[in-house]
Amino acid sequence: MSLSLAISELIQQIPSLRAGDDLLLSGILFTARDAAHKRLAQLINDKQPLPLQLANAVIYYCGPAPARPGDAIGPCGPTTSTRMDPYTPLLLSQGVRATIGKGRRSAQITEACRTYQALYCVVTGGVAALLSRQVKRAEIVAFADLGPEAIWRLEVVDFPVTVALDSKGNDIFRAPVEQP
Amino acid sequence: MRTVSAANITETVARLCQRANYFLPCDVEEALTKALQKEASPRAREILTQISGNTRVARERSIALCQDTGIAEVFVNVGQDVHIEGDILQDAVNKGVALGYTMGYLRTSIVADPLDRVNTHDNTPAQLTLAMVPGDRIEITVLPKGGGTENASALRMFPPSAGWPGIVEFVLETVREKGINSCPPLVVGVGIGGSFSAVGKLAKTALLRQVGSAPAAGAYAARERELLDAVNALGLGPMGLGGRTTALAVHIEHAPCHIACLPVAIAMNCHSTRRMTETI
Numbered sequence: 001m002s003l004s005l006a007i008s009e010l011i012q013q014i015p016s017l018r019a020g021d022d023l024l025l026s027g028i029l030f031t032a033r034d035a036a037h038k039r040l041a042q043l044i045n046d047k048q049p050l051p052l053q054l055a056n057a058v059i060y061y062c063g064p065a066p067a068r069p070g071d072a073i074g075p076c077g078p079t080t081s082t083r084m085d086p087y088t089p090l091l092l093s094q095g096v097r098a099t100i101g102k103g104r105r106s107a108q109i110t111e112a113c114r115t116y117q118a119l120y121c122v123v124t125g126g127v128a129a130l131l132s133r134q135v136k137r138a139e140i141v142a143f144a145d146l147g148p149e150a151i152w153r154l155e156v157v158d159f160p161v162t163v164a165l166d167s168k169g170n171d172i173f174r175a176p177v178e179q180p
Numbered sequence: 181m182r183t184v185s186a187a188n189i190t191e192t193v194a195r196l197c198q199r200a201n202y203f204l205p206c207d208v209e210e211a212l213t214k215a216l217q218k219e220a221s222p223r224a225r226e227i228l229t230q231i232s233g234n235t236r237v238a239r240e241r242s243i244a245l246c247q248d249t250g251i252a253e254v255f256v257n258v259g260q261d262v263h264i265e266g267d268i269l270q271d272a273v274n275k276g277v278a279l280g281y282t283m284g285y286l287r288t289s290i291v292a293d294p295l296d297r298v299n300t301h302d303n304t305p306a307q308l309t310l311a312m313v314p315g316d317r318i319e320i321t322v323l324p325k326g327g328g329t330e331n332a333s334a335l336r337m338f339p340p341s342a343g344w345p346g347i348v349e350f351v352l353e354t355v356r357e358k359g360i361n362s363c364p365p366l367v368v369g370v371g372i373g374g375s376f377s378a379v380g381k382l383a384k385t386a387l388l389r390q391v392g393s394a395p396a397a398g399a400y401a402a403r404e405r406e407l408l409d410a411v412n413a414l415g416l417g418p419m420g421l422g423g424r425t426t427a428l429a430v431h432i433e434h435a436p437c438h439i440a441c442l443p444v445a446i447a448m449n450c451h452s453t454r455r456m457t458e459t460i
Binding site: 062076 | 223227230231233234237238241242243244245246247248249285286287288289297299301327328331360361363419420421450451452
């Protein structure tokens with residue numbers, strides 16, 4: 001059974017959520033992938049103002065496809081999270097509380113989730129058409145020149161994720177996998 | 181000599197880019213349905229059910245199956261009795277990719293320079309593979325290839341002594357280390373032989389074969405089965421969260437090679453193995 005949580009509830013419940021928990025999230029996610037991470041890291045390191053509030057933010061590793069007229073957003077599945085690993089501890093240190101993507105991450109991120117009491121969640125990759133129906137509103141908030149790598153603010157309802165790294169250091173991918 | 185207009189090629193490529201991204205091939209869909217029947221774990225079943233729902237939504241609405249609509253791998257077999265009138269073939273193909281992606285609500289994922297990384301905003305250039313064949317037709321296949329699976333692909337030059345056991349170990353090692361990030365259930369293309377530059381193309385060509393079809397050379401059918409069984413015994417399962425289906429298929433393409441060499445390449449692909457062919 002999936003647990004339905006508003007993003008504010010997700011943040012409150014981080015200490016009790018465990019790797020393997022299935023969640024349906026509702027609230028605001030910000031997309032960011034490789035190029036946006038690089039720019040955010042540069043701005044943070046240069047102590048420049050940021051185009052979005054990172055405190056209590058949830059970042060979704062996603063570069064959506066264009067929307068057909070009348071759709072809130074185009075297909076919008078997750079991209080491979082581990083490419084963002086070099087930037088993630090810095091973003092978590094700025095108050096990001098959860099990241100969402102696909103696949104396994106480096107041991108450094110397991111440690112960072114423990115240090116900053118943060119979560120990493122996975123969403124099924126390659127089901128982007130289906131996921132686009134859970135997004136009710138979408139707008140670009142920064143780096144529009146990056147095209148598909150711009151930062152989008154997404155308002156999602158019942159967005160299905162599974163906790164992959166929890167705040168205690170558990171990793172869903174390092175649990176014993178079922179043998180055939 | 182039959183004349184085909186370059187504009188016809190452009191229109192065909194544009195249509196193929198869109199249809200390949202919206203409509204999952206029947207053979208892939210069937211293999212995913214069979215996988216669902218085999219899975220026991222609720223999580224694996226849930227993921228395969230989501231994938232099946234996604235296929236339906238994308239088809240009904242003509243929207244992309246995956247937001248990563250890929251680098252456009254375009255395979256063109258030109259009959260040697262065809263004369264192409266107008267643009268040269270490469271330009272006709274690139275115009276088709278630009279048209280297909282920008283008009284079809286597909287993501288443009290190509291940067292012009294690998295280090296400057298500025299988006300070309302029309303998904304060009306295509307990766308074009310050209311072959312001359314007998315006859316007066318042009319066969320065009322578009323394989324939109326995602327970046328995540330490209331990053332999980334691998335190439336190694338083995339000494340001949342490594343033989344088949346070396347290849348098996350290489351495939352298992354690559355799937356174990358990188359398969360989870362490639363959206364399993366996978367389709368794994370393996371190229372064996374040729375040269376350093378040719379073997380990657382062989383591996384990618386292996387992805388064009390229908391899932392479940394037999395290879396042209398009989399001896400390779402047993403090898404493909406051996407690899408598929410070994411990959412599935414890893415137990416990674418759908419999205420790497422455990423299960424019986426790590427791969428839907430392993431396809432091998434092979435070619436003659438140098439007496440000193442055993443080139444091997446692995447073209448990883450995801451459950452959204454998209455490809456579409458038309459003949460002009």
